[in-house]
Amino acid sequence: MEYDAFAGGIEPGGLRNTAEIGILICYMLDNINKPFPKDDLVSVIQENGIANYFETISAVSELVKCKNIEYIDENNETLQITKNGRLISRQLHTNLSLSVRQKAIKATAKFMEKRRIERENPVSIRKADGGGYNVTFRITDGIRDLMSLTLFVPDLSEANAVKRNFHKNPERTYSIVLAAVIGEKEMINEALKELKR
Numbered sequence: 001m002e003y004d005a006f007a008g009g010i011e012p013g014g015l016r017n018t019a020e021i022g023i024l025i026c027y028m029l030d031n032i033n034k035p036f037p038k039d040d041l042v043s044v045i046q047e048n049g050i051a052n053y054f055e056t057i058s059a060v061s062e063l064v065k066c067k068n069i070e071y072i073d074e075n076n077e078t079l080q081i082t083k084n085g086r087l088i089s090r091q092l093h094t095n096l097s098l099s100v101r102q103k104a105i106k107a108t109a110k111f112m113e114k115r116r117i118e119r120e121n122p123v124s125i126r127k128a129d130g131g132g133y134n135v136t137f138r139i140t141d142g143i144r145d146l147m148s149l150t151l152f153v154p155d156l157s158e159a160n161a162v163k164r165n166f167h168k169n170p171e172r173t174y175s176i177v178l179a180a181v182i183g184e185k186e187m188i189n190e191a192l193k194e195l196k197r
Contacts, residue, residue, distance in 0.1 A: 011049030013099055021051045021059040023092045026068055028104050029081035030089035032112075035072050038079050040111065048107040050100060114167070121170040123163045128152060133159040137166055139174045147174055 063069045068085035136150040179187030
């Protein structure tokens with residue numbers, strides 16, 4: 001098989017052929033079964049060592065040109081699969097190894113869950129008067145705010161670390177704060193044990 005891409009950043013078993021990357025993109029969009037941002041799709045593929053960034057972008061362009069996938073917005077940011085793309089996915093997905101297909105679907109599901117958590121539990125970082133940053137967390141149940149909390153941190157790197165750690169488990173933050181304000185020592189101890197795991 002002729003490779004189109006160099007191996008930089010591609011894990012063993014990853015894809016180096018633009019045609020295979022195109023099949024994988026169709027397979028992923030077919031399984032997602034809803035519009036998906038192009039940059040996020042490329043990130044999932046690249047950051048998980050499945051394929052090279054440049055070949056992935058090239059495969060997206062070729063698929064759009066052949067009408068296997070299409071943009072659904074004016075800014076060409078969000079993709080969806082077409083009828084032709086579904087045929088490619090369903091007839092050619094076995095050209096890809098099972099491990100690559102499983103890795104791509106698992107990585108996509110994890111990425112979508114991360115985005116859902118970030119959407120339902122927004123964090124804003126704002127420069128504070130006199131220096132430092134205010135980090136504001138909102139915890140929602142998808143419909144209404146359950147809690148809003150603002151913390152002061154001295155620098156931007158710490159603000160970003162707080163944001164990352166919060167998004168790893170917003171429910172834990174909610175449980176600890178709730179337990180502290182209602183004076184439930186047992187709840188606090190349980191939450192702290194969970195934090196150590």
